[in-house]
Amino acid sequence: MNLLTKSALVVAMLGLAACTDPGRFGGSADGAGGFGAAGLGSASDPASPAYFQEAIGDRVWFAVDQSTLSDSAVVTLDGQAGWLNTNTDYSILIEGHADEQGTREYNLALGARRASAVQEYLISRGVSPNRVRTVSYGKERPIEICSEESCYAQNRRAVTVVGTGAGS
Amino acid sequence: MLRVMILFLALLGLAAPPALAQNGPLRIVIDQGVIEPMPFAVPDFVAENREATQLARDISRVISSDLTSTGLFREIPNSAYISGITSFASPVQYADWKAINAQALITGAVSVGPGGRITVKFRLFDVFSNAPLGEGLQFTGTTDSWRRMAHKVADQVYARITGESGYFDSRVVFVSESGPKNNRQKRLAIMDSDGAGLQYLTQGGALVLAPRFSPNGDRVLYTSFESGFPRITVMDVNSLARRSLDDQRGTMTFAPRFAPDGTSVVYSLEQGGNTDIYTMNLRTGARSRLTSAPSIETGPSYSPDGKSIVFTSDRSGTPQLYVMSAGGGEARRVSFGQGRYSTPVWSPRGDMIAFTKQSQGRFHIGVMRTDGSEERLLTASFLDEGPTWSPNGRVIMFGRETSGAGGQSALYSVDVSGRNLRRMPIQGAGSDPAWSPLLP
Known part of the structure; x- marks a missing residue:
């Protein structure tokens, strides 16, 4: 069948999501207490949140029901820690998310576990704990909306949102 | 937001004579799993004054809808009726309701009093026993609580027939x-x-x-x-x-x-x-x-x-x-x-x-x-x-x-x-x- 067309479509959708996601789910939209999303700046400026988001990667993904960090997640988080240790004016809000295969409140707890796993790792890499907060949205904020594993895999994530507000 | 409603429950005269159960009492035992819903009739409640005309009709419809929604009851449409209910006080023609197989009959009346207070009266009859099931009851409340009064009637009917408390007025x-x-x-x-x-x-x-x-x-x-x-x-x-x-x-x-x-x-x-x-x-x-x-x-x-x-x-x-x-x-x-x-x-x-x-x-x-x-x-x-x-x-x-x-x-x-x-x-x-x- 037309596998090629289908995968091209998926890539295109991901691209779109990556562009729209931070604006909608960052601190500005949901107004996490005292945490304002930073202006993104230009991705070509290594000190900009846009660079953090696009060049380093603002999110990591998890296996079904898991909150352990994969090898590729660790690579991304090492990059995040390096950037945060250089750009110390910023604080971060780590959002934990789950896919829709679970009940609401359990998934809220699962998302918190994921956010916490990222938080602990970043702290272990030298990021000051008082610059980091976590929140879980459970299954409430999917970025991909199909009911298949290809979407679920994108939704089981922890997103590091760079902001200007006070950390602790 | 919750409109406060004062409900007066009053026994309506005419205590029911002891029911002579000829075909067994009117009863749904929920535990036994009801396959065949019980047929009932709820003719439009009698409007006792002009202002109550629409309310009387609406209240009857809500009662019917409540009972039907349980899956335990089935309404007999009014097109099948042989006789109507034109007065709350008149004796019930049991034969006319038996003929259309209405096992339960709910009759009622609505009146609108001074200050927009409405009074809803109802009776429940076990048609095949030729007898009322329980006493007549009367509820009084404000006009905008009419749905609650309909739910109260439906809860009473449900409770008398199943022996369990109702859930409609919730x-x-x-x-x-x-x-x-x-x-x-x-x-x-x-x-x-x-x-x-x-x-x-x-x-x-x-x-x-x-x-x-x-x-x-x-x-x-x-x-x-x-x-x-x-x-x-x-x-x-x-x-x-x-x-x-x-x-x-x-x-x-x-x-x-x-x-x-x-x-x-x-x-x-x-x-x-x-x-x-x-x-x-x-x-x-x-x-x-x-x-x-x-x-x-x-x-x-x-x-x-x-x-x-x-x-x-x-x-x-x-x-x-x-x-x-x-x-x-x-x-x-x-x-x-x-x-x-x-x-x-x-x-x-x-x-x-x-x-x-x-x-x-x-x-x-x-x-x-x-x-x-x-x-x-x-x-x-x-x-x-x-x-x-x-x-x-x-x-x-x-x-x-x-x-x-x-x-x-x-x-x-x-x-x-x-x-x-x-x-x-x-x-x-x-x-x-x-x-x-x-x-x-």
Whole structure:
């Protein structure tokens, strides 16, 4: 069948999501207490949140029901820690998310576990704990909306949102 | 918001003569599983003055709709009637109702008095016994509480025929949803048990989840993201005044439920990625921790006697149901089937626990005895979730979401027997229903 067309479509959708996601789910939209999303700046400026988001990667993904960090997640988080240790004016809000295969409140707890796993790792890499907060949205904020594993895999994530507000 | 209604219950003259049961008494035994609904007739109530004409008709329709919605009753259409009811006081022509096989007959009258107060009278007849079933009753209230009075009549009919208390004069709080799956707006909403009278309790700026009623229906607990973080919040249903209960920085709180006496709350608190169960005294704010395990403990629900708490934990590796003493301590696992169990809710009768079960890619609403025995799955779909019990413990309402990019959520109800699955007639999408107690 037309596998090629289908995968091209998926890539295109991901691209779109990556562009729209931070604006909608960052601190500005949901107004996490005292945490304002930073202006993104230009991705070509290594000190900009846009660079953090696009060049380093603002999110990591998890296996079904898991909150352990994969090898590729660790690579991304090492990059995040390096950037945060250089750009110390910023604080971060780590959002934990789950896919829709679970009940609401359990998934809220699962998302918190994921956010916490990222938080602990970043702290272990030298990021000051008082610059980091976590929140879980459970299954409430999917970025991909199909009911298949290809979407679920994108939704089981922890997103590091760079902001200007006070950390602790 | 809740319009205060003063109800006067009065016996209407003419005590019923002892019923001579010729074909056995008019009775539905719910436990035995009703296959054939009982036929009933509810001729339009008699309007005793001009102002009552429309109300009389509307009240009869709501009574009929309530009874029919149970699946236990079937209305005989008025096109089949041989005789009508033109006066509440006139004797009933039993033969005319027998001829059309109406086993139960409900007659009534409505009048509008000074100041817009309305009076609703009704009688219930066991047609095949040629006798009234119980006394005539009269309710008085304001004009805008007419639906409640209709529900009160239907509750009386239900109770007299089934021997169990009714559930029509009650309300449901839920999450009203709008917008696509990746940008969903959620608002707290409240409605009558039949879906009428919908009102919004929050404006939709902040995400809200899983509301639950206080034992007397005056307050609602829910989880709000108003601060940017999930916080358990209590709202007064009349004034809509609200306050978050536990906003300790660096924690999330969610999954709240009232204790049966309404003075404290049991909920989940997450700190450092670990979620455990706590209680808080609503007066003093004193908090006490009931579980301390590295696993997720959430979704607590009290037994009606307040002595036990059922909750979800993944301490075994997958989410399962556990029961512990209300003071905490050792918990015993009660779910052993294949799959994942969550959202347990103790029934108001105390005899069962309703839950959500995920198994082989499907979601089910199920019930089990409180020791985990006699598990029965009542529904199956792509995503069924979050059961709540009717005040009499006979019906379960829950949320169902369809799959895919266009997925939409809706509220459904089902009998505890697994029969009579119905979609609630509400405008828009909804999830996370919670049933109030029967209103006073």
